[in-house]
Amino acid sequence: MRTSGMWRSVAAATALAALTVVSGCTIQPAGPPGTSPAASPPAGGSSSAGSSPPAGRTPDAKPPASAGQPAPEVLWSPGDRGGDVRELQARLRQVLWLYEGPTGTYDASTVYAVKGFQGKRGLPRTGTTDSVTWQRLLGMTHEPGKWDLYASGGQPAAKPDPRCMTGRVLCISKTSRTLRWMIDGRTVSVMAVRFGAQYTPTREGVFNVYFKSRHHVSTLYDSPMPYAMFFSGGQAVHYSADFAGTGYYGGSHGCVNVRDEGKIAAMFAQVRDGDKVVIYW
Known part of the structure; x- marks a missing residue:
């Protein structure tokens, strides 16, 4: 009877210890990268199980959805020149945000048109053309023809006869x-x-x-x-x-x-x- 009771005591103690370790691993906060889990508290010490997190910290807090996402790439901005700017202006003419040009120069009228287009579609009114603004404009317009691009002149002159x-x-x-x-x-x-x-x-x-x-x-x-x-x-x-x-x-x-x-x-x-x-x- 004594022997049987002794083994029951040992088994109970072992099960209690195992339960304590599993519970502690479940909520143990991870340390810095490359470190080992914190050692178990000494006998008689208080366990971290059930303890409150440090002040100002929420255990399962998640960063905002936009955190870590890069800003859209800026494609063209005031002062830029060239064929890409000319296409941008031709497409802005299609949606009636630009009336002059295309000139091929990202001027004040182009900035005003881009801001209007962005604001109408809930985009930041920066006046610069980023990748998000450009993709939205592409989806609403068709590819300009040659004389759409040169509606106000500026095309290279042909070789003289x-x-x-x-x-x-x-x-x-x-x-x-x-x-x-x-x-x-x-x-x-x-x-x-x-x-x-x-x-x-x-x-x-x-x-x-x-x-x-x-x-x-x-x-x-x-x-x-x-x-x-x-x-x-x-x-x-x-x-x-x-x-x-x-x-x-x-x-x-x-x-x-x-x-x-x-x-x-x-x-x-x-x-x-x-x-x-x-x-x-």
């Missing part, structure tokens, strides 16, 4: 929609131009300026044609306020429209009657 390489020439490319004012093979200035609409096309070939009229008004359409330089019938190279305002979203009645008034004014002062006009693809 061989017929432009001698004399004084208004060298006009329909492919690049540009006019080079050239003297003896040297380009004096380059400007964006627009041509006739589908049913009133601009003629192609070699012509000569035969009449200049600074404040001309069309007798057919009663519309102003300032800085007009006539080269074929009623067709002329002249400044167009409509082209300056709407870009390539419009067209002429066959004339070659110039959108930069300063450039055509300077060219008008230099061009003489008899100067050559070459219009080619």
